[in-house]
Amino acid sequence: MNKADYKKMIKKYTPKEDVLKNALMAFVSGGVVGVISTIIYVIFLRFEFDVTSATSYTLVILILLSSLLTGIGCFDKLVEKFKCGIIIPITGFAHSITSSAIDSKKDGMITGIGASTFKLAGSVLLYGIVSAFILAIIKVVFYG
Amino acid sequence: MIYINAFILVGLISMIGQLILDNTKLTPGHITSLFVCAGAILSFFGIYEHLINFSKIGSSIPITSFGNLLYLAAYEGFKTKGIIGLFSNMLVTTSAGISSSVIFGFLVSIFFKSKD
Numbered sequence: 044m045n046k047a048d049y050k051k052m053i054k055k056y057t058p059k060e061d062v063l064k065n066a067l068m069a070f071v072s073g074g075v076v077g078v079i080s081t082i083i084y085v086i087f088l089r090f091e092f093d094v095t096s097a098t099s100y101t102l103v104i105l106i107l108l109s110s111l112l113t114g115i116g117c118f119d120k121l122v123e124k125f126k127c128g129i130i131i132p133i134t135g136f137a138h139s140i141t142s143s144a145i146d147s148k149k150d151g152m153i154t155g156i157g158a159s160t161f162k163l164a165g166s167v168l169l170y171g172i173v174s175a176f177i178l179a180i181i182k183v184v185f186y187g
Numbered sequence: 188m189i190y191i192n193a194f195i196l197v198g199l200i201s202m203i204g205q206l207i208l209d210n211t212k213l214t215p216g217h218i219t220s221l222f223v224c225a226g227a228i229l230s231f232f233g234i235y236e237h238l239i240n241f242s243k244i245g246s247s248i249p250i251t252s253f254g255n256l257l258y259l260a261a262y263e264g265f266k267t268k269g270i271i272g273l274f275s276n277m278l279v280t281t282s283a284g285i286s287s288s289v290i291f292g293f294l295v296s297i298f299f300k301s302k303d
Contacts, residue, residue, distance in 0.1 A: 062206070062209045062210065065205050065209055066202050066205050066206050066209070067202075068205075069198075069201045069202045069204065069205035070198040070199065070201060070202040070205075071198065072201065073197045073198040073199075073200065073201025073202065073249075074193075074194035074195065074197055074198030074201075075194070076197055076201075076248065077193035077194050077195075077196060077197030077198065077242075077244075077245045077248055078190050078193060078194050080193065080197075080244055080245075080248050081189055081190050081193040081244050081245070082190075084244040085189070094243065098243070098244060098247050099283040101244065101247075101248075102247065102248075102283055102284050102287070103283055103284075103287045105248070106284065106287045106288050106291055107287070107291050110288070110291035110292055110294075110295045111291075111295060113295065114295035114296075114298065114299035115299065126201075126205050126208070127201045127202070127204040127205035127208055127215075127218070128198075128201045128205075130201075130204065130215050130218075130219065131197075131200055131201045131204040131218075131219070131222065131249050131250055132197060132201070132248045132249050132250070133248060133249070133250060133252075133253075133284060135215070135219060135250065136219070136250055136253075136284070136288060137287075137288045137291065137292065139216075139219075140288045140289060140292035141288075141291070141292040141295050141296065144292045144293060144295070144296035145295065145296045145299060145300070145301050146301050148296055148300070148301060149301070156293065156296055160289065160292060160293070163216055164288070166216055166219075166220045167219050167220055167223050167250065167253065168285070169220075170220045170223055170224055171220075171223040171224070171226075171227065171253050171254050171257050172257060172277060172278075174223070174224040174227045174228070174254065174257075174258075175227045175254060175257035175258040175260075175261050175277065176261060176273065176277070178227050178228065178230075178231045178258050179258060179261035179262045179265060179273055180273070181231070182231065182262055183262070183265050183273075
């Protein structure tokens with residue numbers, strides 16, 4: 044068997060990741076996260092919080108939930124099932140902080156948890172702040 | 188209606204992330220960083236405003252809202268305080284998300300053990 048044949052055979056027997064099914068799953072699960080947060084948001088509005096605080100409370104509750112789920116080890120199973128639907132919302136950011144803190148716990152408080160908490164989430168903060176800064180400068184220079 | 192709009196918006200943004208993840212070699216880390224930059228850029232061109240009008244809560248749940256809020260806060264800071272406002276106001280509106288992630292992440296890491 045030559046190389047080309049071998050590659051063909053490998054391709055035939057490698058299970059294809061179903062792109063369409065994954066995308067649909069991400070859409071539905073992301074949507075469900077959106078609906079859950081809307082429910083929390085509406086409850087806070089009912090208690091006469093203003094729009095900004097209700098939004099902040101909703102985010103904080105979602106973050107608390109995903110940190111706890113990460114702590115008890117459920118979050119990775121959920122990610123396997125729901126894919127990007129829970130990575131793209133703020134829950135993914137909280138998960139990345141909590142999971143790197145837990146994983147580095149054995150290295151101690153300072154060199155472990157302290158040093159590694161932002162191992163994954165750091166890139167989000169760094170590129171967010173840098174891009175916001177550059178864009179704000181552009182806006183200021185060109186539009187005043 | 189507010190529920191359906193939130194469902195559609197968060198679902199669509201997640202689906203775009205999933206499509207990028209499946210069709211390229213980028214990792215979830217790449218995608219979240221990319222989406223934060225995308226949020227700032229959409230905000231710069233005034234497109235994110237339309238998303239906020241479409242669904243107020245739905246637009247603040249995905250990670251893209253981070254970029255949007257960072258950019259808006261930095262620009263707002265410049266308008267009220269000048270150059271130093273760019274630095275001092277940058278994290279004001281995203282503070283709740285960042286602080287609570289760090290605090291809950293720390294507390295959970297104290298009380299729970301790694302599973303593997």
